[in-house]
Amino acid sequence: MAETTLSQRLRPYRVLLASRARAQMQYRASFVTDILGTVGVGLAEFAEVWVIFHNVDVLGGLDFTAALLVFALSNLAFSLADMFVGHLDQLPRYIRAGQVDAFYVRPLPLLAQLMTSDLSLRRVGRLSVALVALGVALTTADIAWSPATVALIVLTVVSGTAIFSALFTAAGGLQFFLVDGAEFTNAFTYGGSYAAQQSQQVFPDPLRIFWTFVVPTAFVAYIPAVAILGLDDPLAPSWLAWLTPVAGLLAWGIAATCWRLGTRHYQGAGG
Amino acid sequence: MSIIETRDLVRDFKKTRALDRMTFSVEAGEAVGYIGANGAGKSTTIKMLTGILKPTSGHVRTCGLDPMRQRVEVARRIGVVFGQRSQLWWDLPLRDSFAILGAVHRMDETATRARTDLLVEQLEMGPQLGTAVRSLSLGQRMRAEIAAALLHSPELLILDEPTIGLDVLSKQRLREFLVAERQEQGTTLLLTTHDMGDIERLCDRVLVVDHGRLAFDGTLTGLAGTVGAQRILVIDLAQPTPDLADVPGATLVESESDGLRQRLSFDAEATTVAAVLAHVSSRHEVRDLTIEEPDIEDVVRRIYAASGRG
Numbered sequence: 001m002a003e004t005t006l007s008q009r010l011r012p013y014r015v016l017l018a019s020r021a022r023a024q025m026q027y028r029a030s031f032v033t034d035i036l037g038t039v040g041v042g043l044a045e046f047a048e049v050w051v052i053f054h055n056v057d058v059l060g061g062l063d064f065t066a067a068l069l070v071f072a073l074s075n076l077a078f079s080l081a082d083m084f085v086g087h088l089d090q091l092p093r094y095i096r097a098g099q100v101d102a103f104y105v106r107p108l109p110l111l112a113q114l115m116t117s118d119l120s121l122r123r124v125g126r127l128s129v130a131l132v133a134l135g136v137a138l139t140t141a142d143i144a145w146s147p148a149t150v151a152l153i154v155l156t157v158v159s160g161t162a163i164f165s166a167l168f169t170a171a172g173g174l175q176f177f178l179v180d181g182a183e184f185t186n187a188f189t190y191g192g193s194y195a196a197q198q199s200q201q202v203f204p205d206p207l208r209i210f211w212t213f214v215v216p217t218a219f220v221a222y223i224p225a226v227a228i229l230g231l232d233d234p235l236a237p238s239w240l241a242w243l244t245p246v247a248g249l250l251a252w253g254i255a256a257t258c259w260r261l262g263t264r265h266y267q268g269a270g271g
Numbered sequence: 272m273s274i275i276e277t278r279d280l281v282r283d284f285k286k287t288r289a290l291d292r293m294t295f296s297v298e299a300g301e302a303v304g305y306i307g308a309n310g311a312g313k314s315t316t317i318k319m320l321t322g323i324l325k326p327t328s329g330h331v332r333t334c335g336l337d338p339m340r341q342r343v344e345v346a347r348r349i350g351v352v353f354g355q356r357s358q359l360w361w362d363l364p365l366r367d368s369f370a371i372l373g374a375v376h377r378m379d380e381t382a383t384r385a386r387t388d389l390l391v392e393q394l395e396m397g398p399q400l401g402t403a404v405r406s407l408s409l410g411q412r413m414r415a416e417i418a419a420a421l422l423h424s425p426e427l428l429i430l431d432e433p434t435i436g437l438d439v440l441s442k443q444r445l446r447e448f449l450v451a452e453r454q455e456q457g458t459t460l461l462l463t464t465h466d467m468g469d470i471e472r473l474c475d476r477v478l479v480v481d482h483g484r485l486a487f488d489g490t491l492t493g494l495a496g497t498v499g500a501q502r503i504l505v506i507d508l509a510q511p512t513p514d515l516a517d518v519p520g521a522t523l524v525e526s527e528s529d530g531l532r533q534r535l536s537f538d539a540e541a542t543t544v545a546a547v548l549a550h551v552s553s554r555h556e557v558r559d560l561t562i563e564e565p566d567i568e569d570v571v572r573r574i575y576a577a578s579g580r581g
Contacts, residue, residue, distance in 0.1 A: 011377070105350075
């Protein structure tokens with residue numbers, strides 16, 4: 001019974017997302033080129049890692065396999081979040097199109113409607129690059145496998161996706177004020193994604209603190225990778241890796257506040 | 272029961288007051304035209320009725336609910352069409368938009384289909400169901416928007432400029448549908464428009480808003496009587512003709528080009544276009560005619576002037 005009510009409660013969102021998927025499938029050729037495009041983006045990101053480790057053996061305490069694991073975890077989380085809620089930072093476009101006013105007169109929460117108003121299936125390109133990288137990293141790295149390791153990996157992917165989703169949501173909330181502030185919020189979303197795929201040891205301390213406690217992208221990949229591989233970083237003890245959900249919750253706390261302030265500030269599209 | 276109730280409703284934008292102590296109420300089943308010049312406060316009012324905009328002060332209830340605190344519940348019970356903005360999914364066939372909205376309103380699929388079929392039949396939109404929304408003409412899209420807003424059988428239908436940009440035939444079909452729909456369902460209607468024809472055919476009551484204040488509340492006849500706004504019949508004649516001074520129920524306003532074009536004002540209560548035309552064409556050869564509806568801006572201007580503000 002509880003299951004049917006949950007499924008009923010979620011039905012509007014299921015229908016909305018399915019309609020978005022259907023719309024993208026109608027332009028098959030452009031859909032395929034879009035996917036190839038995001039595969040390209042994923043490969044370009046990977047090329048950067050490869051070029052670096054072609055020249056040095058160890059960077060920021062990570063060897064190539066470890067760096068590959070960090071790359072894979074962060075890209076996986078980012079592309080999942082980007083696929084589901086990446087369009088939130090395009091809020092000004094929705095506002096100009098009058099789309100947000102239409103959301104207000106439908107009987108569903110605004111954020112839930114905005115989140116389900118698009119589903120960027122083309123991002124599966126980048127997602128699959130990340131998955132392949134994760135597969136390679138996990139099979140080639142020297143990992144002491146245990147149920148805890150598996151649990152940590154799953155937890156990391158879920159929390160990492162939550163952290164990036166929170167960043168996109170916070171960016172969306174701020175766009176209510178900034179209107180053309182995508183450049184500013186990109187620093188946190190795309191900047192955060194870039195920071196997440198680095199060894200945190202390459203950052204000077206202030207930046208490291210920023211990417212751990214302010215915009216907690218260090219929790220997306222680096223801190224869990226250190227724990228999974230059993231590496232040694234005094235600033236990233238392995239118990240810290242289990243706190244990624246806490247980082248996710250805190251990020252969501254901030255995101256929810258930004259969102260609420262934003263919707264309160266909203267005055268409707270003109271006219 | 273009042274479907275809409277506002278009391279001393281105020282909304283400020285920075286330093287300007289968009290709405291100033293607006294007080295009115297609309298009873299269930301009424302059809303109300305809400306008119307005023309651009310920027311007079313119409314959209315601001317609608318945004319506060321629907322929970323989009325927070326009032327600066329004052330009281331507002333829609334279907335007895337507070338739109339800010341109970342937006343979702345209000346959305347369940349009202350249908351809204353913003354003439355300039357679409358609530359349909361432009362990249363999918365029209366029928367998908369109805370299916371999605373049915374799910375959004377938590378109607379089951381059978382009920383959604385039955386209601387869609389009914390509305391589609393009444394609005395004669397069957398042939399367009401498989402067409403992508405972005406390929407619909409403006410008139411077709413507007414009818415689709417109204418069907419979409421009525422899908423969940425709301426108690427209150429709010430239409431913001433529903434006929435803007437439509438051709439005469441599309442306007443007429445839309446009005447006929449709305450009249451029939453209201454007769455069957457008793458849906459309460461609040462309508463903003465610049466088209467006097469909308470008001471004449473759809474509304475039994477008119478609210479005029481001016482600079483954020485309620486300037487008039489009454490019937491259309493009362494409004495026309497207050498300000499002397501009448502429809503004008505422009506008749507083009509085949510030959511120069513003496514002034515048409517003796518047409519029953521009509522008054523000559525102006526005669527141009529030696530009487531080749533004459534403008535007659537007439538009172539819609541006292542006579543009809545057909546009667547005036549029949550009278551004139553029984554005596555002279557009529558080449559063409561047009562009807563000038565009283566312009567809302569003009570009516571509003573007269574109201575401002577009458578209240579000593581304009």
